[in-house]
Amino acid sequence: MGEPEPTDVSHxxxxxxxxxxxxxxxxxxxxxxxxxxxxxxSTSVGRDASPASLRRCDVLLISADDGELALLLSxxxxxxxxxxxxxxxxxxxxYMSLCLHADEVVFQPWTAGExxxxxxxxxHRRAAAALPPLPEPRQPTVxxxxxxPYALELVGAALDGHGLECHFATNGCEALDxxxxxxxxxxxxxxxxxxxxxxxxxxxxxxxxxxxNTQVLLLTAAHDAASIQAGSALGAxxxxxxxxxxxxxxxxxxxxxxxxxxxxxxxxxGWRLVPAD
Numbered sequence: 001m002g003e004p005e006p007t008d009v010s011h012x013x014x015x016x017x018x019x020x021x022x023x024x025x026x027x028x029x030x031x032x033x034x035x036x037x038x039x040x041x042s043t044s045v046g047r048d049a050s051p052a053s054l055r056r057c058d059v060l061l062i063s064a065d066d067g068e069l070a071l072l073l074s075x076x077x078x079x080x081x082x083x084x085x086x087x088x089x090x091x092x093x094x095y096m097s098l099c100l101h102a103d104e105v106v107f108q109p110w111t112a113g114e115x116x117x118x119x120x121x122x123x124h125r126r127a128a129a130a131l132p133p134l135p136e137p138r139q140p141t142v143x144x145x146x147x148x149p150y151a152l153e154l155v156g157a158a159l160d161g162h163g164l165e166c167h168f169a170t171n172g173c174e175a176l177d178x179x180x181x182x183x184x185x186x187x188x189x190x191x192x193x194x195x196x197x198x199x200x201x202x203x204x205x206x207x208x209x210x211x212x213n214t215q216v217l218l219l220t221a222a223h224d225a226a227s228i229q230a231g232s233a234l235g236a237x238x239x240x241x242x243x244x245x246x247x248x249x250x251x252x253x254x255x256x257x258x259x260x261x262x263x264x265x266x267x268x269x270g271w272r273l274v275p276a277d
Contacts, residue, residue: 009113009120014039015213017183018119019054021045022063023086031061034112036209043183043210051078056141056183059083059123061106064091073101082122086110139165140257141182145175145201146190146219151242155188158246159253172196176204179211186256188240190219191227199234206235215256219244 018040020031028044035042045054054060060076064087076083085092085099086106092099099105103122106115142164144155152168159166167182169175173195179187187205191198198218206212218231218239228239237256240249 009116010038013116013120013123016040016059016119016123017057018042019045019049019057019060021047021049021060022065024063024065027063031115032209034115037112038116041183041210041213043180047072049075051075051080054079054081057081059119061086061119063087064094076101082125084118084122086115139163140186141165141167141184142186142188142253143167143169143175143178143182143184144188145169145172145178145193145198146188147171147193148190151190151219151244154244155249158244158249162250162253164253172198172201176201179205179214180208183211184214186215186217186253188217188219188253189236191231192221199230202231202234202236215259217252217256 018035020028020042021044023031023044032042043057045057045060054075058081060079060081060083062072062083062085064085082103084104084106085102086108088108092105092107103125104118106118140163142159144152144159144166145168146152146155147170149170152170156166156168167178167184169178170193172193175187175189175193175198176196178184179201189198189201193201202216202218205214205216215237216235218228218236219242220227220231220239221242231239237259238252240252
């Protein structure tokens with residue numbers, strides 16, 4: 001059987017989470033554009049990333065332009081994710097032993113088609129090797145952003161026990177930063193926050209190619225039709241009215257998580273105001 005066509009590869013990679021490590025700014029922009037066009041979600045990670053944080057991604061692409069690569073091997077082994085080493089022929093010669101551990105290597109200059117094909121091949125080779133699975137499947141990740149600690153406590157308690165990994169942010173700037181680093185499946189976003197409003201956070205999320213497909217539910221304190229329509233225009237996936245009803249919250253979260261892979265990037269239309277009680 002021959003190699004899959006680039007279009008087939010892009011289709012199969014759609015929705016995959018790609019971690020980029022150690023690339024220069026120009027390379028990083030080029031790579032993000034390639035993965036964005038293929039429907040992947042890419043993020044930058046530092047060389048000090050823990051194995052647990054790397055397990056949030058499906059595949060890692062690592063630049064060979066670094067003198068500390070040998071120190072990464074134990075972290076990459078513990079992360080148990082397929083990884084590729086990318087760089088020039090001269091750079092690869094310095095890390096021949098490390099290349100033997102990589103699932104794939106990518107030589108510069110690369111094309112978008114070649115890069116996606118090698119990422120696809122690395123992911124499928126690792127799957128075919130039937131490595132021991134993680135003790136538990138990856139839990140959906142939810143980021144709750146609200147400046148009210150009481151609200152954070154209530155939402156956290158409501159979601160506890162439903163198989164979700166919950167993280168919290170107390171202002172808009174922190175919410176945006178944590179969305180970029182955690183790549184959550186869902187963000188529960190309060191509109192009225194300090195530093196940066198929920199509207200501003202939502203706008204930045206939808207403008208960032210690495211996180212624009214993240215599901216976002218808005219938290220609002222009243223049936224404010226103008227705010228709800230403004231959120232809809234910015235690309236929110238739904239809303240909840242405070243004070244939150246426990247069962248309604250769980251239902252909306254589960255619905256959003258079930259539909260996270262179906263996001264097209266288009267603005268949701270025809271919203272209906274539904275009471276939270």
